Amino acid sequence: MRIINNKTDNIDITKLYSYFSLPFTVKELLSSNKELEDDEEYALHEILSEMQPDCALISIALCARHIANHINNNRGGNLLSHSAFIIGEYAPTWLSNAENNNNNDYIFQDMLMDIPDDLSLLSVLLTGCISKYHNKQNPVAKICNILAVQAASHSDIAQAYLDAFKESEAKSEEEYNIPVINTEDKIIRL
Numbered sequence: 001m002r003i004i005n006n007k008t009d010n011i012d013i014t015k016l017y018s019y020f021s022l023p024f025t026v027k028e029l030l031s032s033n034k035e036l037e038d039d040e041e042y043a044l045h046e047i048l049s050e051m052q053p054d055c056a057l058i059s060i061a062l063c064a065r066h067i068a069n070h071i072n073n074n075r076g077g078n079l080l081s082h083s084a085f086i087i088g089e090y091a092p093t094w095l096s097n098a099e100n101n102n103n104n105d106y107i108f109q110d111m112l113m114d115i116p117d118d119l120s121l122l123s124v125l126l127t128g129c130i131s132k133y134h135n136k137q138n139p140v141a142k143i144c145n146i147l148a149v150q151a152a153s154h155s156d157i158a159q160a161y162l163d164a165f166k167e168s169e170a171k172s173e174e175e176y177n178i179p180v181i182n183t184e185d186k187i188i189r190l
Contacts, residue, residue: 019055026143060147
């Protein structure tokens, strides 16, 4: 299965699924249409909480595709559209790094720039899908809630990483700047 959008020609979803098991689990839970057990809810939270923000973003977007197809309404359409955007925007770089075992901080920092906002929007869209269900104990509503909570948490984590990168960059610039004293007739470099 391939997603086609304006950012990439083709993204092999099968490759993404080989790295992320959560979307399969969510699809299975949605298909079963049974009540979620406490241990299943806990497992979903635990799997997501152990991910880095970039992985969580892609995994939640893949899960959101299943939810959007399952609920099949206007809110689902918005969720599907944003999920496709996220996958198109981040998956090619993420897959390339994963396949080449590349852990370059500059690539990660560049990817990180918009991740907090995209995770935050995913959280909002997932929360909007919950309102479709009068019974918040509905399995779909519970899964949406878990994904929304984790997306919001990972948004905060991604923002903290981004702030730390920016702070580190600013400190590095300060360390390498040579102070200059401007006197009346000379510039003295220390």
